[in-house]
Amino acid sequence: MISVRSLSKRHGDRAVLVGVTAEVARGETIAIVGPSGGGKSTLLRCLNYLEGFDGGEVEIAGVTLVPGMATAGPVLRRLRARVGMVFQQLNLFPHLTAIDNITLGPRVVRRASHDVALAKARELLAQVGLADRAGAYPHELSGGQQQRIAIARALAQEPEVMLFDEPTSALDPEMRDDVIDVMRGLARNGMTMLVVTHEMQFAHDIASRVWVIDRGTIAEDGPPAQVVDQPRTAVAREFFSRLRRPPP
C-alpha cells in the first residue's frame, strides 16, 4: 500500500529525513514514535505531500510522489482523495457545523449530491459516537469531540490510508480514550494507518508495527512486542524508558 524509497529532505543545512526506506502493507497500523525533532511529522506530511522532499520516491495508494511536483494538480488530487489526514491541532473549519465539516470534502471534491453526502456523514457521526452533535459548531465541542469529527471528516473521503499526526497530543487525558477507541475500531476494520503518537497504549496494544524515528531515519522497525518491550537501539531504549517512568 505504501512504499517509501530513500526519502530525504533538508531544511537549509539541516537534514530532516535521511534516506528513509519502508514498506507498509494494506491493513497495517504503524505507530511512529521517537524523540521530538526526529522527523516523525515531516515523514508523515511528506507522504501526503503537504511538504515536498528533496530526494527519493514515495508510492502510496497507487500514486507516485517524486521531488519537485506542483503543489496543486491532478496527481495531488488523486493522492488526497485516497489518503486522509488528522492533525494534532484538530483544524476543524470553525465556520461550519460538525456535519458540514464532514460533508464539505464529498460535496466539493467528489461532487457527491447533498443527500448522499449527508447520509454518509450521519453514518460517520454515529461511528465516532457523536450522532447527536451534527448541528454543533466546533467551538461548542470539546477537544476530544472535535478530533473525532476531524476523523469522520477525513473518513468521509473514503481514503485507503489514514495519516494521524499526534492526534491526541493536544487533548486532555480524559478525552484521549474516546479518540483512541475510534482509531482502534478503524484498525480493526482493516484501515491502513500511520500514526505519529506518544501514546504507549496505542503503540503497544493497537499498532501492528512500531517505527522508532530518530535523526531523520527509521532507527528501529518491528512488532510492538519486540520494539516496545525489547528495544535494541539505545535511542529506543531511552525513549521507552522515559515514557514508562510513572508520573511524579
Add this chain to the structure above:
Amino acid sequence: MTRRMVLVIAMLVGLVGCSDSSPDHAGTLAAIRQRGEITWGGDVQGGEPYVYEDPDQPSRIIGFEVDIMDAVARRLGVRARMIQCAWSNLMPSLERGDFDIIANGLEATSERREQLLLSAPYFVYAETLTVRTDSDARSVFDLAGKQVATLNQTYAHDILRMLYGDAVKLYEGNEEPYTDLALGRVDAVLLDNIIADRYGCTPSHPTLKCLPYDVARGSYVIGVRKADPELKQAIDGALAAMRSDGELERILRKAALWDARQVEPPPAEGQAIRPRSVDGEMVLQFFAAAWVTLELSALAFLLAVPVGIALAVARLYGSAPVRHAARLYIELFRGTPVLLQLFVLYYGVASLVNLGPVEAAVLGLGLNYGAYEAEVYRGALLAIPRGQSEAARALGLGPAQTLWHVLLPQGLRLALPPMTNDLVSLLKDSSLVSVITVIELTKRMTIAAVDLRGWLLPGLLCAALYLALSFPLSEIARRLERRLVRDQRPLAL
C-alpha cells in the same frame, strides 16, 4: 454617539470661518487706520480675472479686485491685504470678523443688503447664456426641459432657480460647467459675462457660443458689516474718487473688463429670492439627498468588496507580476486623494468614457475603497491559522476551492468589524462627490445653509440624517457579526 454629534456641531460652528482673529466691530475704520492695513476676504479659486495667483510668480496674488482694493486702501491711507476664504463662506467669515470687508465678485442683491452694507458698484456685469453652437435656444426661457447649469450660490443660480426650480445643475469651479456643456452633459450655462468670456466662449471651446443679449445685469460691490457704516462711507468715497479720476477705468481696462455697461446707468438691484424657512419641501429635499448618499455609498461598497477581495487574493496568491500590479493599484488608489480620482473619472477621461455623475461617483468611490478593503481582507486572510488551509488541502480541495469554501468565509468574518468602519466612513466620504455635481446630503446642507442664511439648523438636520443612516448600518453589521462569528468571546487576559 453624543460625542460624534458634539464634534459635528463644533465643526459646523468652527470651520465656516477662515481665520481665527477675533471680531472687533467697534470703530473698524479707526482700527484699520491704526493698524495701517485693511483686510479683505476673497477666494483665489474664483480665478482669473478676479483674484488669482500670478502665473509668473505664484506666491503673488493678482487680479482686478486686488488692484481695486489696493487703490481703495491707498485712498484710505492704508495698505490692503487679502485673506483667502472659500467663496461660499465669505459672508459668515465677515460676520465673525475674520477680515474687514468682502471684495470678490459679491453681487448686489436685495437680500444681501439685508445682511450687509453694500458699497457703490465697482463693476457692472451681465448674466450671459452660453449654449452649444448647434442649439436653437435664444433666451433663458427656451430652456424648459433642458439641463441648465451655473455656479453654486450665484445670482445666476437665483435666476435659474426662479425659472426652473431645483433642476439646475451646480458646479464649484469656472471651467467645469463649460467642459460639461461641450460634452453634452448639460445644455446651457448661465454665468457672469466675465466668466463666460474667459472660460466658456474661448478658442478652446469651439462648439460653444455666448448669446449676445444680457439675461440680466448686476453689479459687484464691496460688502461691509452692518455695524460699520463709517467704513462703507469711506469706501464709497474712495470708489467715487476712483471713478471720477479714471483710476477705476484704468484698472478695468488693464484686465480687459472695461465695456459700455460700466458707464450706462447702474442696473436695478438684483431681485433675489426671499430667505427660505425650514418647510416640508426642504425636509423632503434633505430626505432625497440622504437617499442619494445611501444609494451611492451602498453601490460603491458593493463594488469595493469584490474589488478588495480580488486584490487581496492577487496580492497573496498571484504570480509575481499579478502581485505587483495589485500592490501598485492599492498604493495608487490609497495614496492619492479620492477627490482627485473623482475629477479624473468625471472630467479627465470624459473624452474617452462619458460617465454620468452618479456612475462616476459610484465607480470612483468603489475603486478607491476597494484598495482599502483589499488590505483589510489581506490582513484577515493572513490571520487564519495555517492548519485551516492544510486541512482543506488534505481533504483534496484545490486552491480555488480552499479559498472559496474555507479561507474567504473565515476571512470575511474576521474582516467584518473593519468593513463596518469602512462602510460608515464611506457614507461620509460620499459627500466628496458633490464636486462632480451630485447633490447628496452634505451638498444639500450647504445649499440649505445659504437659503436659510444659517448653518445651525441644516447642519443639525444633516448630522441627524447621517446618524440615521450610519447607525442602522452598524447595527446590521453587528447582527451579521453575531450571526456569522460563532465564538465571540474575547481572549482571556
